[in-house]
Amino acid sequence: MIVAHLKPPYYAVIFTTIKADNTSGYDQTALRMGSLAKKQDGFLGIESARADLGITVSYWQSLADIQKWRENIEHTEARILGKEKWYAQYQLRICKVEHEYGFKK
């Protein structure tokens, strides 16, 4: 679902990924990380799409909230597995959302 009606400034984490061949356990962990992220302080929303490339954008109130989520133990364990097993490549960008507009029919 599209995350709408947030008020800049806030932060976005753009996580772009290419999966490796070994994706055993990936779906389960991705679901768990999604539901865990939603419980964190400062979490504002998440959008996700995958074709060859996967793009997940999560939205946060502050850089401190992103850092705290990064330090979450279960999330840290998942990141280690991600590097070891699931991802052939990824890029993570932390951005300040300055402007935004939307449209809905």
Place this chain on the structure above:
Amino acid sequence: MIVAHLKPPYYAVIFTTIKADNTSGYDQTALRMGSLAKKQDGFLGIESARADLGITVSYWQSLADIQKWRENIEHTEARILGKEKWYAQYQLRICKVEHEYGFKK
């Protein structure tokens, strides 16, 4: 393809979309806009994925470059068609990329 090795600060435009039922002409225009964007001043790269949701992130050197691309006539015409025909909903966010890191096997 993942856009890697850019050096913050630079800008990201996160364009999240849900398509409407009428997508006649969409693919052709999307391809044309991709190739046209690549020729613009300040264009740094583009990443795209679609499942139910489409997420396209384009990267730019400056806010002025994004504004200039927005004012491109062919791009403006495509945006009008997008609202009229192709999109049920979209959200566009303009962000300053402050930090980034990546991983490749």
